Amino acid sequence: MNKLLAVAACGLGLWAGVGCATPPPVVAPGLALKKVVIYRNGVGYFERGGHVQSDRVEFKVRKNEIGDFLATLAVLERGGSSVRSASFPLDVEEDSDVAASPPSSGPVGAAIPPSLSGSGGPDNPNKLKTVVMSLDGREHDLQVGYIAETPVWRPSYRLVIEKDGAGLQAWGIVQNLSGEDWNNVSLSLIAEAPLAFDASLATPVIPPRPIVTDGGDVIAVVPHSDTSLASEPPPPPAVAPMPMAASAPAELEMLNEEGSGAEDKGSAGRARSRKKSGASAPARRMSTLGSMGRGAPASAPAADVVVPQPYSRQAKNLSALAAVALQAGATRYELPGLVTIPNKSATMVMLLDRHIPGEAIALFAPEAGVPESASHPFRVARFTNQTGGLLERGPLAIFSEGAFLGQGMADPLPSGGTATVPFALEHSLAVEVNHESREEGARLYHIEGGALTVARDAVWLTKYRVKNGADRAAKLLLKHPRVAGARLNKPPTGTEDNVGTGSALVPMQVGSRATVDVTLDERQETARNIDWLSPLADDAVMAYLGDRRADPGIAGQIKAAWEIRQVLVKATEQQQKLSTEDGERRRATEETRANLKALEKNAAAADLRAKLTVRLAADSARLDVLGKQLIEVTLKINENQIRFNEAIRAVKLLQPLPAG
Numbered sequence: 001m002n003k004l005l006a007v008a009a010c011g012l013g014l015w016a017g018v019g020c021a022t023p024p025p026v027v028a029p030g031l032a033l034k035k036v037v038i039y040r041n042g043v044g045y046f047e048r049g050g051h052v053q054s055d056r057v058e059f060k061v062r063k064n065e066i067g068d069f070l071a072t073l074a075v076l077e078r079g080g081s082s083v084r085s086a087s088f089p090l091d092v093e094e095d096s097d098v099a100a101s102p103p104s105s106g107p108v109g110a111a112i113p114p115s116l117s118g119s120g121g122p123d124n125p126n127k128l129k130t131v132v133m134s135l136d137g138r139e140h141d142l143q144v145g146y147i148a149e150t151p152v153w154r155p156s157y158r159l160v161i162e163k164d165g166a167g168l169q170a171w172g173i174v175q176n177l178s179g180e181d182w183n184n185v186s187l188s189l190i191a192e193a194p195l196a197f198d199a200s201l202a203t204p205v206i207p208p209r210p211i212v213t214d215g216g217d218v219i220a221v222v223p224h225s226d227t228s229l230a231s232e233p234p235p236p237p238a239v240a241p242m243p244m245a246a247s248a249p250a251e252l253e254m255l256n257e258e259g260s261g262a263e264d265k266g267s268a269g270r271a272r273s274r275k276k277s278g279a280s281a282p283a284r285r286m287s288t289l290g291s292m293g294r295g296a297p298a299s300a301p302a303a304d305v306v307v308p309q310p311y312s313r314q315a316k317n318l319s320a321l322a323a324v325a326l327q328a329g330a331t332r333y334e335l336p337g338l339v340t341i342p343n344k345s346a347t348m349v350m351l352l353d354r355h356i357p358g359e360a361i362a363l364f365a366p367e368a369g370v371p372e373s374a375s376h377p378f379r380v381a382r383f384t385n386q387t388g389g390l391l392e393r394g395p396l397a398i399f400s401e402g403a404f405l406g407q408g409m410a411d412p413l414p415s416g417g418t419a420t421v422p423f424a425l426e427h428s429l430a431v432e433v434n435h436e437s438r439e440e441g442a443r444l445y446h447i448e449g450g451a452l453t454v455a456r457d458a459v460w461l462t463k464y465r466v467k468n469g470a471d472r473a474a475k476l477l478l479k480h481p482r483v484a485g486a487r488l489n490k491p492p493t494g495t496e497d498n499v500g501t502g503s504a505l506v507p508m509q510v511g512s513r514a515t516v517d518v519t520l521d522e523r524q525e526t527a528r529n530i531d532w533l534s535p536l537a538d539d540a541v542m543a544y545l546g547d548r549r550a551d552p553g554i555a556g557q558i559k560a561a562w563e564i565r566q567v568l569v570k571a572t573e574q575q576q577k578l579s580t581e582d583g584e585r586r587r588a589t590e591e592t593r594a595n596l597k598a599l600e601k602n603a604a605a606a607d608l609r610a611k612l613t614v615r616l617a618a619d620s621a622r623l624d625v626l627g628k629q630l631i632e633v634t635l636k637i638n639e640n641q642i643r644f645n646e647a648i649r650a651v652k653l654l655q656p657l658p659a660g
Contacts, residue, residue, distance in 0.1 A: 455526065
């Protein structure tokens, strides 16, 4: 009883000018709310319609919503009349002795409650402003669309794991905080979030202008401008479709040609409203007072609505489900019947009920917040989106054999995508991980101007060992974090390389009480300049010459140059050997001379002096031979170096062979 009195008192207070609640974004007496489209970006599209017998229509718009209203207001009407203009007041400072203008009367004789008349200070965002739309004539059958701030709709999913797949239910939660009841409206939910911005069209803007002065003969500042003229006349304006915010086939169906084809169950109510209004299909005109704005996607050709399976094993008692359509790249869920959502309330509606491919398996994907996941995989629900539209991010409840298994969070999943959602830990499986890294291979990467660039593979090996302690076989996915820029080399069969997420999913079958090892090989090519005489250069050239994909012309040039290189390499090795012996002989002779000098005055060491003298003579003779040989081999090296440089200078390899 006290609640009833409180509600009654609040109702009396509304009519007395005492605001008990936030007024609706737009109040339009005589134009009932017909359609609501909710997006995921904080805006909704509202469509009103009705018969007006006046030359003007007044809208009461909240101050904080007037920009969106003006930016997206679109008007469609039957008959020969048209919209002439739309006027609205501005917030400007006025002199105190200027009298306020008298209030305007309603367009169709409907009284507006005092609580909606714009009470409150000038800075109050809920203050209502009057937008007057002038019409040509007094008979109008109007349909008006606009957007306003609205809580986002939120999805919730149920996945029932079965032997032959899974049943997926998608529910949408809609909250009405608009300030008015949504009575018997057509409701649509749009996945994804189109561009939405706040257009402050109601705020006067006077940009600063440059000052042009005339000094008599010279103009000090002249602004420059460019004008482009059309080369051909513009095409005549199209009659349909109407470029209104969030316009959809179902929204325009109210004014489509009669007899345009069979209508689905969701449009039957609108067909009846056309018949009841008695308006004929021809002689329609459209006026758009702003087609760009917050949450107003560009118009697109009407898309055929694909009606899902009418019934499924999970929803035998439902008469119909939401129709799914792709419109301008966004997924649209349109409820087949009219719904009522009172102000300050929420409702949950079923959007989908499909049988899809799905299963419950294990996934090894360590998470920092779950320490045990470093050695044990998660239990996950894995399913493929075959609903025909985008599944937005939302909570997912998993069931199997009549039991609740757990909950997970599903990320946005496009049509045809596969989701893997963890919901518990699997302690019967244990995983060990080891890492190795090294460099392998040598490939010709670039040859130009006598310079050689060789490519090698930086190799990262990740070894997984999985132990199954259960008495049943297990199916497991390894979520392997990919090395940025590396490629998977000969991955296991069935591996899903998800480059966009920086990971790979590797499937494994582990028998009961068994242990399975798998190694992932990732490689990244690195290139660096090296010397032609290095062993890496020889490995790279030999690999190129032995590759059937090699260019015959380039291979012939390299082979000819490589014959000279072999002579050059042998001469260089001989030079190094002779230089080493020459250095050792020179050290030995210096040591022998020092010893002879020390024994020079020792008469008892005559035999030792003789022995050292013979050694010194032999070393000196060998040094003379080494010097001659070094000169000869140096000349040989210089000659072949020049020959090799000339031969290799003609070689030009600009495109390496693909890595095998």
